[in-house]
Amino acid sequence: MWKFARVIVQHGSLVLFVLLQALCLIWVVKYNQPQQKIYLYSYQLMASSLQSKVQRSLDYISLREKNDSLAEENARLLEKIMNGMERENINEDSLHLPVLPGPYKVLSARVINNALDRRNNMITLDRGGQDGIAPGMGVITASGIVGIVTDTSQRYSLVMSLLHSNTAISARLSRSGFFGPLVWEGHDPAILRLKAIQKYADVRMGDTVVTSGYSVVFPKNLTIGTVSMHRVSPGSFTYDIDVRLSQPMTKLDQVYVIINEQKEEKLELESKFSRYE
Amino acid sequence: MSKQWLGLIIRTLLYLLMQVIVLKEIHLGTGEMPGVAILVYPVVLLTLPLQIPQFFILLLSFCIGSLVDLFYLSPGVHAGACLWMMLFRPLALRLLEPKNGYPTDAAPTISDLGVVWFSQYAGMLLVVFFLSYFILKVFTFVYIGQILLGAILSLFVSGIIIFLLQLFFSFRS
Structure with a gap:
């Protein structure tokens, strides 16, 4: 037991530093108002830009699907226009937009x-x-x-x-x-x-x-x-x-x-x- | 031996009391941005005896920093700065090691290692302390100018006070 403690005391100071410093940082952003604001703002900024990057790459994967749905919508709109030209009144409320x-x-x-x-x-x-x-x-x-x-x-x-x-x-x-x-x-x-x-x-x-x-x-x-x-x-x-x-x-x-x-x-x-x- | 430790504890308490009762009330600088902070309590950590293992030094610096934070209502700021300062203590000691090593039972003080040695040692570590203190306090590198200005001015003012106090006590003993 004592041996173990001694090993920790001799070699664990860097780990201790990291742990205590992390605790300090958590305290700083948790209990200090100005720092908390800055932290939340930066976090939001970073999270948003990360999310939009992820979203962009995901979008790329689902492009084909999107394409299909757009084409479908186009077809529907075209259909309405054609019908509308015949009947002279397009029912605007039923358009997708x-x-x-x-x-x-x-x-x-x-x-x-x-x-x-x-x-x-x-x-x-x-x-x-x-x-x-x-x-x-x-x-x-x-x-x-x-x-x-x-x-x-x-x-x-x-x-x-x-x-x-x-x-x-x-x-x-x-x-x-x-x-x-x-x-x-x-x-x-x-x-x-x-x-x-x-x-x-x-x-x-x-x-x-x-x-x-x-x-x-x-x-x-x-x-x-x-x-x-x-x-x-x-x-x-x-x-x-x-x-x-x-x-x-x-x-x-x-x-x-x-x-x-x-x-x-x-x-x-x-x-x-x-x-x- | 126990007398030495008792002296250390009393000195620590006196420095902390001076910090949170007297120096805390002195506000230099203008506006709402952090101006000049007069912080002398780090000298307590600086002058801890060399024989104490780094592990306990870190623990002590965290405790003392948190204690000051209690009075400054800024949890984590002083403690974090103290930790950063004490992280670099072994490095500073290695850099400034005399040719024939440190005398046994020495403490990094003026009376044990001399005026020049102490000012180099304290100067180095206080730079680390004040930089990390202002970084934690301002908490954004947008105001890097304010961080640097605050750190330099505070280092200057506090450094002089620390140096004079140390000099005074070394003459007395």
């Missing part, structure tokens, strides 16, 4: 990082400030909504996923028109909870839930999901409505960022409301 009315511009982006396992989940996109993305913009896919941009760097942007405790999307029941905030309860990544729907409202299973368009983030009538459960708890005045997302958050790749060019104008006008309170 979401067509938005009014002041909105759409920018395509790819998801390069996506978390599901936490209470507050974030998504990283491969486009950022230099492409015109800014905090507060909505992110959607062809079949549903994804989240809201919170931070951008030069080439990447961070999106607060729907699966986040601060999420509150203004949503509306498409059939009956009642609206309320849509939040995530933190259990099932496929289910969100629609709140504040009065109990006299007409809610049915399978009802479509869409964006209300009352916020400046998402335009009106984008599909969010369908009602998968509804009930009124005893003593409550409002429904508990579970909404199954039409765009599963587990499968995100191509997304679209919505740029609202009249956002400032609307917010500025609405801020005048405080004068009358």
